[in-house]
Amino acid sequence: MRKSRLPIIPLTRDDLPVGAADLARFMVGKYLVRDVPEGRMSGRIVETEAYPVGDSTGHAFIGRRAYNGSLFLAPGHAYVRLTYGVSYMINMSAEAEDVGAGVLLRAIEPLEGLPLMEARRPGVPLRDLARGPGRLTVALGIGQSFDGHDLCTGRDLWIGAIEKGGTPVGVTTRIGLSRETHRPLRFFEPGSAFVSGPRKLLLAPHAELGRDEQI
Structure with a gap:
């Protein structure tokens, strides 16, 4: 019997706030979905970083x-780039068309298609399947061909x-x-074990929930 899929509703461009910081905050708690012939992989986005204009x-x-x-x-297009000659990373365009800025998707909590992700990252604990931008792209099979994808x-x-x-959102550097x-x-889901980086940074004084930070 086929397992029911999560009731994930696609986001439209009109749903997305314009501006890297606002979009990075907005995307925490949303879902990244990869459909392949073998099935669906998806995860809850738990960490992003903004790279604003300038x-x-x-x-x-x-x-x-x-x-x-x-x-x-226009906002919501993928920018996929090989970084340091080692790992692909996926960003989202974040400003009005012809204005350059982006949001890096740093980590997801894997939810659907775990065997498909594990096949791409064998022997890796669930917590580490997509905890970090390079791990995320490997787990979901995201490469250069998705650059510019809507x-x-x-x-x-x-x-x-x-x-x-x-969704409650923590903020740090x-x-x-x-x-x-x-x-x-840097924006993250408080309490998530799937957020990357040093845990001590998530407890920094400025990592306050729901606060509009001066950028």
């Missing part, structure tokens, strides 16, 4: 180029929601950067 650490900072053009599309189509690779209304490290632009 952020020197963002891939859009130098202006539009052939490799980063997806960051300049995540609002409800097909192949897409974003969706189940719960109505907002971004990790893995060498500059602009003071900005509170």
